[in-house]
Amino acid sequence: MKNAPRVVVGVDIGGTKVAAGLVNGEGEILARNRTPMLTTGAPSNGLTAVSTAIRGLFTDASSQNQISAIGICAPGPLNPTTGVIINPPNLPIWHNYPLAEEMRRAYKVPIRVDNDANAAALAEAKWGAGRGYRNIFYATLGTGIGTGIILDGRIFHGKTGAAAEGGHLGIDYKGPLCNCGKHGCIETLAAGPAIARRARHKLEQNPKSVLWEMAGGDIQAVSSEMVGRAHALNDPVAKEVMRETLDLLAYWLGSIIDLLEPDAIVIGGGVSSLLAPFLDEIRERWRGACINPRPLDITLLLAHYGEGAGIAGAAALVDEEERD
Numbered sequence: 116m117k118n119a120p121r122v123v124v125g126v127d128i129g130g131t132k133v134a135a136g137l138v139n140g141e142g143e144i145l146a147r148n149r150t151p152m153l154t155t156g157a158p159s160n161g162l163t164a165v166s167t168a169i170r171g172l173f174t175d176a177s178s179q180n181q182i183s184a185i186g187i188c189a190p191g192p193l194n195p196t197t198g199v200i201i202n203p204p205n206l207p208i209w210h211n212y213p214l215a216e217e218m219r220r221a222y223k224v225p226i227r228v229d230n231d232a233n234a235a236a237l238a239e240a241k242w243g244a245g246r247g248y249r250n251i252f253y254a255t256l257g258t259g260i261g262t263g264i265i266l267d268g269r270i271f272h273g274k275t276g277a278a279a280e281g282g283h284l285g286i287d288y289k290g291p292l293c294n295c296g297k298h299g300c301i302e303t304l305a306a307g308p309a310i311a312r313r314a315r316h317k318l319e320q321n322p323k324s325v326l327w328e329m330a331g332g333d334i335q336a337v338s339s340e341m342v343g344r345a346h347a348l349n350d351p352v353a354k355e356v357m358r359e360t361l362d363l364l365a366y367w368l369g370s371i372i373d374l375l376e377p378d379a380i381v382i383g384g385g386v387s388s389l390l391a392p393f394l395d396e397i398r399e400r401w402r403g404a405c406i407n408p409r410p411l412d413i414t415l416l417l418a419h420y421g422e423g424a425g426i427a428g429a430a431a432l433v434d435e436e437e438r439d
């Protein structure tokens with residue numbers, strides 16, 4: 116197999132699935148595979164799921180010799196230096212599990228491990244929307260808000276790897292309780308479930324909204340995606356919900372700008388498509404949301420990677436010299 120081309124594998128481990136992909140030096144995902152994550156029993160079951168996902172990328176087991184390095188993104192908290200998975204709430208099968216060490220033993224290639232938002236941030240900086248910018252703040256908005264900070268092209272980890280939890284910046288200490296145990300984190304105010312919750316709350320007072328129709332008369336069925344569609348139809352409830360969401364996000368990003376003054380802010384995740392028509396409106400709100408004299412010089416971009424953000428992010432963790 117000496118002359119076979121070498122490939123980098125990116126592995127995206129979630130609470131319910133493992134996605135693996137072959138990623139080239141330009142950040143293109145050439146092949147991908149997905150298997151359920153095994154979440155019960157011995158910790159090695161989780162490793163078996165990862166191996167199954169990787170094996171599915173190759174026609175036969177021996178082709179796996181082509182792998183030059185493997186990058187892995189996994190739910191935190193984890194230690195990106197040692198590759199130990201500490202105690203992720205949505206991955207209880209691994210508790211202080213030395214994932215990098217076990218993978219190195221199994222594949223005998225360099226292994227890199229980081230959390231999913233940090234990894235996705237790096238992929239955007241290297242190959243995606245943030246390419247060409249030196250310092251980037253990345254946020255993925257979905258059921259939660261994950262963030263990553265790229266300074267001079269590298270992930271900012273803090274002392275132990277726990278830095279850049281920007282989704283849990285509190286912007287209202289009397290606000291609603293967040294999953295993390297704090298009150299008023301931006302995640303609990305402006306992620307997908309918060310947008311839907313705000314819409315439901317307003318619907319109770321407004322029988323005229325088109326959202327009722329979209330949800331089939333079931334208020335619990337209202338989603339953030341429906342809010343976006345209703346907004347496009349000029350629905351008053353959706354407009355109010357979006358205005359509040361944009362206010363919250365702009366206020367939060369204003370604080371990020373005052374703290375980091377990044378060259379670019381990149382927004383990804385499922386809720387980013389809902390926000391796509393409103394990027395200029397968010398930027399306009401920065402004027403009153405930060406003391407930075409020139410916030411409008413900071414670019415606000417939609418992420419390049421969608422569903423493949425985890426795979427590309429994992430592959431981006433691999434150093435250039437480990438590619439060959």
Ligand SMILES: [Zn+2]
Pocket residue numbers: 282283293294295296297300302303
């Ligand atoms: Zn929180």
